[in-house]
Amino acid sequence: GLLEALGARLLDDAGRPVGDGGAALTRVASIDLTALRERMDGVEVIVACDVDNPLTGPLGAAAVYGPQKGADPAQVAELDAALGQWAGRLAAELGSDRRAAAGAGAAGGVGFAALAVLGATLRPGIELMLELVGFDERLAGVDLVITGEGKLDEQTLHGKAPAGVAAAARAAGVPVVAVCGRNTLPPERSRAAGFAAVYSLIEIEPDEQRCLSAGLMLLQQLGVRVADDYLPAVAATVSEQSGGEA
Incomplete structure (x- = not known):
């Protein structure tokens, strides 16, 4: 969702948008980042992130946060597999795999998208907020x-x-x-x-x-x-x- 809002196109085998939702990521056959790259050229992205979860696995977005949002074990497994396929597809496209990075699992995978595609810097959210309010x-x-x-x-x-x-x-x-x-x-x-x-x-x-x-x-x-x-x-x-x- 984040990447599409910035201009990315996630397409299936027929060249159609894969649609919304985590499970739809299993249908991604190609990724067009042209418009996103033009829009974000020269932009530095800093993400305030309050968790250090990776994207996938037992501590990943689906496993940890899925049940909190009502996902049952079968749905968690489906979402985790879909996120894994999504990470693999982006790794093939970009030449690096950021799924294991701390914070990649934040906000359902927004952290991963920001790291992998936007070249973002993830900072602990509370660290950034304490700095902004002059806590020390x-x-x-x-x-x-x-x-x-x-x-x-x-x-x-x-x-x-x-x-x-x-x-x-x-x-x-x-x-x-x-x-x-x-x-x-x-x-x-x-x-x-x-x-x-x-x-x-x-x-x-x-x-x-x-x-x-x-x-x-x-x-x-x-x-x-x-x-x-x-x-x-x-x-x-x-x-x-x-x-x-x-």
């Missing part, structure tokens, strides 16, 4: 960083925002806590990632539907817990630094 400069004088997402799990550690925030803050010597809806990371994994603590809605409300309907109230309760756990330490530090006048 904003850490000056900060006592605690709070970050979070809906679910803290193993995917979080593969380039997602909370892990990037934790890494940057830890490098600056600032403690980081995460707030989330659900946490499936073992304590040793979250500590290794740089989180001093993790607070989840499920801890205080086991009913997931209530977590969704009463999220604001529950987040306020977690905020009180964070304050109880960290503000006394922060206040003590400030008092000590100011000679007991805080």
Whole structure:
């Protein structure tokens, strides 16, 4: 879809467009990149990418993200095979195969298309965003960083925002806590990632539907817990630094 929007033509044996969808990639017999190359001539492409998955295989786009979007095992296998054929066809056309590159599996294979055809540079999305907002400069004088997402799990550690925030803050010597809806990371994994603590809605409300309907109230309760756990330490530090006048 990305490449076609930029002018590429993906054609079947009869010279007709193969159509939309991942399974249609099995019908690609030829690729016409003429219009795309003319349109993108002189353009530098930088892609913000928050995952490091390859295009295909057990950690690829279909296997990891297909089930999240409703694909059953048979559909995952079909999509993975189609992406493999697509990668092979492009490799034959361009002379290099980027299917195994970190981030190639992002957004259903958009990362692969950007790398293989557009010559893009993939940068960790959170790294780019932290740079744009001047995160390192904003850490000056900060006592605690709070970050979070809906679910803290193993995917979080593969380039997602909370892990990037934790890494940057830890490098600056600032403690980081995460707030989330659900946490499936073992304590040793979250500590290794740089989180001093993790607070989840499920801890205080086991009913997931209530977590969704009463999220604001529950987040306020977690905020009180964070304050109880960290503000006394922060206040003590400030008092000590100011000679007991805080």
